[in-house]
Amino acid sequence: MLSRMKGSKILITGASSGIGKAVAFELARRGVKLTLASRRLDSLRDVVEEIQSAFPEAPQPLIARCDVTRRKDVKRMVEECVRRFGGIDVLINNAGTGVYGNAEFTAIEDFRAVMEVNFFGAVRCMMEALPFLKQAEKGLVINITSVAAKHGVPYLGAYGASKAALAVFSQSFRSELKESGVSLMIVYPSYTQTDFFRNEKKVGGARRPRGPYASPQKVARAIVRAAESGKRNLVLSLEGKALTFSQGVFPRLVERAMDRIAYKLREKQEVFNE
Numbered sequence: 410m411l412s413r414m415k416g417s418k419i420l421i422t423g424a425s426s427g428i429g430k431a432v433a434f435e436l437a438r439r440g441v442k443l444t445l446a447s448r449r450l451d452s453l454r455d456v457v458e459e460i461q462s463a464f465p466e467a468p469q470p471l472i473a474r475c476d477v478t479r480r481k482d483v484k485r486m487v488e489e490c491v492r493r494f495g496g497i498d499v500l501i502n503n504a505g506t507g508v509y510g511n512a513e514f515t516a517i518e519d520f521r522a523v524m525e526v527n528f529f530g531a532v533r534c535m536m537e538a539l540p541f542l543k544q545a546e547k548g549l550v551i552n553i554t555s556v557a558a559k560h561g562v563p564y565l566g567a568y569g570a571s572k573a574a575l576a577v578f579s580q581s582f583r584s585e586l587k588e589s590g591v592s593l594m595i596v597y598p599s600y601t602q603t604d605f606f607r608n609e610k611k612v613g614g615a616r617r618p619r620g621p622y623a624s625p626q627k628v629a630r631a632i633v634r635a636a637e638s639g640k641r642n643l644v645l646s647l648e649g650k651a652l653t654f655s656q657g658v659f660p661r662l663v664e665r666a667m668d669r670i671a672y673k674l675r676e677k678q679e680v681f682n683e
């Protein structure tokens with residue numbers, strides 16, 4: 410779909426690092442008119458510099474300082490994008506944050522904080538951009554959720570809940586948008602090597618088990634290819650696909666596997682009871 414839209418106008422949230430930055434590169438390669446948004450303007454400027462030296466022919470990306478939890482920021486980001494490029498064809502809701510650790514000791518404020526960014530932030534961006542997506546020839550929303558939205562994973566409950574909320578909302582909204590010409594793709598990434606794990610809140614000093622990780626570049630290529638082919642759902646990694654399949658067919662097996670993961674993490678003292 411995107412390949413037929415060379416020169417299309419694409420807005421990416423959370424474009425200052427990781428998956429969002431890698432998607433920006435993948436799209437710049439295709440000559441897309443990019444708006445890159447996040448809270449850190451200096452990092453966004455660095456991304457633009459890197460893009461321009463890698464793809465001097467690509468249109469100059471617009472950068473927008475935007476905290477997706479603030480309505481004013483989101484409104485201004487959308488306005489700036491429309492003023493510069495004359496519309497929005499694709500919105501990529503990628504901005505995200507995490508909380509990891511024992512749910513029993515997770516403050517309600519930390520549950521709220523991930524919801525604010527991962528769910529309400531994405532909904533806010535969708536609603537502000539929607540009038541312009543409807544005016545586009547073929548508007549598209551790409552929502553980056555997580556494999557943790559497919560089935561609850563121990564010690565990732567608050568994060569998984571925020572991503573599951575976004576995934577389920579996206580399924581509902583996709584049907585509501587059917588006649589509007591706007592389509593919606595849901596992406597479920599697995600472990601990806603980014604700053605995410607450094608930035609997430611670790612409850613009580615919990616330690617994350619290591620990878621295996623995919624590279625953000627590999628994830629970005631898969632996302633852009635899936636968008637180009639008009640895919641509606643993209644589950645990344647073999648583990649993600651196995652989880653998606655088995656939780657429907659062998660739910661007890663998946664529950665036992667999750668119990669085992671929780672037991673091992675406690676045994677290795679990677680999560681703490683405070």
Ligand SMILES: NC(=O)c1ccc[n+]([C@@H]2O[C@H](COP(=O)([O-])OP(=O)(O)OC[C@H]3O[C@@H](n4cnc5c(N)ncnc54)[C@H](OP(=O)(O)O)[C@@H]3O)[C@@H](O)[C@H]2O)c1
Pocket residue numbers: 422423424425426427428429446447448449450452475476477478503504505506526553554555556597598599600601602603604605606608
């Ligand atoms: N890495 C993984 O293993 C993994 C797995 C599954 C799903 N995901 C999802 O993939 C997406 C990208 O994550 P990543 O792995 O690339 O992590 P990352 O490198 O930490 O990137 C997160 C991005 O979100 C932005 N962001 C965070 N809070 C924001 C806010 N309130 N308003 C606006 N922007 C905000 C950050 O930019 P600023 O700090 O500049 O605002 C940054 O650009 C997230 O939605 C994440 O949940 C990641």
